[in-house]
Amino acid sequence: MDPNTVIIMLATHLICSGGLYYLIGRGMPPRSGLRLWSAGGVLFGSAYIVRMLAGRDVAAAGMLTADAAMVLAACFFHAGLRQFLGRASWRWLHFAAAVLLYAVLHLLAVQLWNIVGRHVLLNVTLGLIYGAIAVEACLARAAQGRALASPLIVLTLVMGTLSLLTGARGFFIGIHGTEVVYRGLYAQIYYSYASLAAVLLGLNLVWMVFARLNTQLTELASRDALTRVLNRNGLEEVLARHFAERATRPVTLMQVDIDNFKRINDSHGHAAGDLVLREVAGSLNANIRASDFIARVGGEEFLVGCVAADDGVARALADRLLNGVRKLEVMLPGVKMPVRCTVSIGISRRCNERADWELCWAEADRALYAAKAAGRDRVMAAGALPPPSPRDAVPLRSPAPG
Numbered sequence: 230m231d232p233n234t235v236i237i238m239l240a241t242h243l244i245c246s247g248g249l250y251y252l253i254g255r256g257m258p259p260r261s262g263l264r265l266w267s268a269g270g271v272l273f274g275s276a277y278i279v280r281m282l283a284g285r286d287v288a289a290a291g292m293l294t295a296d297a298a299m300v301l302a303a304c305f306f307h308a309g310l311r312q313f314l315g316r317a318s319w320r321w322l323h324f325a326a327a328v329l330l331y332a333v334l335h336l337l338a339v340q341l342w343n344i345v346g347r348h349v350l351l352n353v354t355l356g357l358i359y360g361a362i363a364v365e366a367c368l369a370r371a372a373q374g375r376a377l378a379s380p381l382i383v384l385t386l387v388m389g390t391l392s393l394l395t396g397a398r399g400f401f402i403g404i405h406g407t408e409v410v411y412r413g414l415y416a417q418i419y420y421s422y423a424s425l426a427a428v429l430l431g432l433n434l435v436w437m438v439f440a441r442l443n444t445q446l447t448e449l450a451s452r453d454a455l456t457r458v459l460n461r462n463g464l465e466e467v468l469a470r471h472f473a474e475r476a477t478r479p480v481t482l483m484q485v486d487i488d489n490f491k492r493i494n495d496s497h498g499h500a501a502g503d504l505v506l507r508e509v510a511g512s513l514n515a516n517i518r519a520s521d522f523i524a525r526v527g528g529e530e531f532l533v534g535c536v537a538a539d540d541g542v543a544r545a546l547a548d549r550l551l552n553g554v555r556k557l558e559v560m561l562p563g564v565k566m567p568v569r570c571t572v573s574i575g576i577s578r579r580c581n582e583r584a585d586w587e588l589c590w591a592e593a594d595r596a597l598y599a600a601k602a603a604g605r606d607r608v609m610a611a612g613a614l615p616p617p618s619p620r621d622a623v624p625l626r627s628p629a630p631g
Contacts (some may be wrong), residue, residue, distance in 0.1 A: 236281050239427055245273030246431040252374045253438060260318070265309030266434060273302035288611065291604045296351050300331045303358040310362055310384075314369045348407055352399030364418040382511040383433050391426050394419055411449035413481060455503055456510035458475045458531065459524035465474065467522050471536070472583040478537035479579040483547055485513065487554075488571045488605040490529040497568065512553040530611050532590070540579075540612070547574045555606075571606035573597055578611055 230511060234604065235430040247270025254263030283292060304327050329578040331354060337631035338346030366384040401409045409415050442619055451463030457469060487509055488495075494502040506529065513523055513531060520536040533550065535543045551574060558567035575596030580589035592611035 233281060235424055236277050239420070239424050240274040240277035240281075242424070242427045242431065243270045243277070246427070246434075247271035247274065249431070250434070253435070259436075260312045262311075262313030262318075263438065265305045265312060265318075268459065269302040269305030269309065272298050272305065276302065276615055292347065292584055296347065297328050297331050300354055300358070301328055303355055303362075307358055307362050307365065308394040310365055312371065313441070314365070315496050316369075341592065344407055345402060346466050348402045349399045352395050352402065355398030356399060357393075358387050359395060359621060363389035363392055370386070372606065374444065376444045377437060380433050380437045380440060383429070384437070387426050387429050391423065394422055427495060430516075453510075454523040456525050458508055458510050458514060459522060461524070461526065464522075464526070464532070466523040466535070467524075468583065468586065471534075477582065479581045480589075481535040481538055481540075481543040481579050482577040482589050482593040483533040483535060483543070484532040484577075484590070485533060485550065485572050485596055486527075486574075486601070487529040488573055488601075490570075491566065493523055493570065497561055497564065500566075501559075501568065504561065505559050505568060508557055509554055509570065509572065513550055516549045516553045521546070528605035531595075540610070543576060543579075544608065544625045547576055550574060551606070573600040574608045575600055576608065576610040576612075586613045 232534040239323065250263045250267035250270060253259060254267055255552045257263050261509050276295045278293065279295040279298075283295065304324060305317065308324075311318040327507040331350075334350055334354075335347065340346075342349070357407060363385050366381045366388065370378050370381045370385075392612035398409070398415070417469060452467055471480065487505070491506055497591070499561060510523070510525065510531065513533065517523055517533060518533075522534045522536075524532045525534045533546075538546065551572060554570065554572045558569060560567050575593045575598070577589040577596065580586055596609040596611040596614060599614055600607050603609065
C-alpha cells in the first residue's frame with residue numbers, strides 16, 4: 230500500500246480516537262488521563278497530515294513545528310498514562326521544557342546532518358518515549374489489580390514493539406538515508422504495524438477505562454465509603470465465595486467495637502469521629518493476615534474473619550488487633566493532644582459451614598458484650614463464657630454498651 234495512504238488512515242484514526250477520548254473524558258474526573266490522551270491523539274494525527282502536505286524533503290526549521298508536535302503528543306500519552314495510574318504526572322512546565330529541548334536538538338541535528346539528522350532525532354526520541362510508556366505499563370501491573378492486568382500487558386507489548394521498531398527506523402535512516410522512511414520493505418512493515426498499533430491502542434485504552442470504571446463500581450457496591458473495608462454487601466460476597474470452595478476452611482469470627490465512641494463524637498464532633506473510624510479501620514486492616522477479611526457492620530462495629538486458624542492463632546490475632554489500636558494517636562484539626570482509643574473484641578468458636586454463620590456471629594457478639602461488661606479494652610472468647618440462659622442471652626448484633 231502507498232505510504233501516503235497509510236499515513237492518511239493512521240492520522241484519521243488518531244484524530245478520531247482523540248475525539249472519542251475527549252467525549253468519554255467529559256464524564257470522568259479531571260485527572261483520569263483521558264484529556265491528555267485526547268490531546269495527544271488529535272495533535273499526533275494533525276502533525277502527520279502537516280508533515281505529509283509539506284513534503285518529505287523539508288529539512289529546515291519549517292518542519293520543527295510538526296516534529297515537535299509529534300514529540301509533545303507522545304509526551305501527552307505518557308503523562309496521561311501516569312495520571313490514569315494515579316502517579317505524579319507531568320506539569321505544563323515539563324511539557325514546555327521537553328519541547329524547548331527538542332527544538333534545540335532539532336536545529337543542531339539539521340545543521341549537522343540535514344534531512345537525515347532531522348529524521349534520526351525524531352525517531353529516536355519517539356522510540357524512547359514509547360519505551361517509557363511500555364515500562365510504565367509493565368511496572369504498574371502488580372499495583373493496579375487483576376482487572377487492569379490484561380490491558381496493561383497488551384499496552385506493554387504494543388508500545389514495547391513500537392518503541393523497538395521506531396528506534397530501529399532511526400538507526401536505519403542514519404545508515405541508509407531517508408529512503409527507508411517511504412520505500413522498501415521496512416517502510417511497509419513500520420507503517421503497517423503503526424496502523425495496527427493505533428487501532429489496538431485505541432481499543433486497549435477504552436478497555437482500560439471501562440475496566441477501571443467496573444472496578445470502581447464494584448468497590449462502591451462492596452466497600453464502606455468511609456473506612457474502605459467491606460460493607461454488608463461485600464461481606465456477603467466474601468462469604469459466598471468462601472463457603473463455595475470445595476474444601477471449606479473454618480472461620481473464627483471477631484466482633485470488634487470501639488470503646489466510648491459516643492464520647493469522642495460528643496467531645497470533638499462527628500468529623501473527628503469519622504477520622505477515628507478511618508484510623509481504627511486502617512489499623513485493623515493492617516494487622517490481619519492476607520487470608521482474613523474485615524467488614525464494617527455497624528456504626529463503630531467491625532467484624533473480622535480469621536480463616537483456617539486454631540484457637541491459639543485466633544487469640545494471637547485478636548491481641549494484635551487490640552494492641553494495634555492502643556498504639557494509635559489520632560491528630561485532630563485544632564487539637565494539640567492526639568486522641569487515643571481502645572477496642573473490645575469478642576471471639577466466636579470456629580465456623581465450619583454457612584449454616585453455622587449466624588450462630589457463630591451471635592457467639593462473637595455475646596463475647597463482645599462480656600468484654601464490655603468486664604471493663605472494655607480486652608478480648609473475650611465465647612468458649613470461656615458459660616452457656617447463655619434465655620434470661621440473659623444477648624440478641625444477635627445487639628448494641629453493646631459503649
